[in-house]
Amino acid sequence: MKYAQVPPTISVEVDTDVELEDLTESEYVTLKTMKLLEFGTEKVIWFFTETKQVTIATPGNWSTFDWDHEVVLMPGAMCNVGQYLRSKGSRFA
Numbered sequence: 377m378k379y380a381q382v383p384p385t386i387s388v389e390v391d392t393d394v395e396l397e398d399l400t401e402s403e404y405v406t407l408k409t410m411k412l413l414e415f416g417t418e419k420v421i422w423f424f425t426e427t428k429q430v431t432i433a434t435p436g437n438w439s440t441f442d443w444d445h446e447v448v449l450m451p452g453a454m455c456n457v458g459q460y461l462r463s464k465g466s467r468f469a
Contacts, residue, residue: 383416386450390423409433421447423457425468430457 389408396404409420413435422431423443430447431440441447444458461469 385418387412387417387420388449389420391425421449428458
């Protein structure tokens with residue numbers, strides 16, 4: 377198996393139904409986030425559909441907000457999942 381040699385600047389993750397074997401979802405998210413940050417990723421963003429929350433992790437700072445929070449993906453690129461879903465009439469908003 378080959379892995380990337382260069383870390384992504386930003387990693388955007390959406391929770392999915394993954395078979396976690398011996399880990400809880402929280403443990404999986406924490407472990408994956410820590411590995412990405414240790415590899416050199418500058419920002420990891422998780423969108424959680426069940427709790428309607430966003431976690432933004434950078435080295436030394438992890439913050440969690442509801443998904444109506446304006447998220448800066450990178451300079452000039454923002455998103456607000458809750459607002460977007462409401463604008464589309466989604467039942468998930």
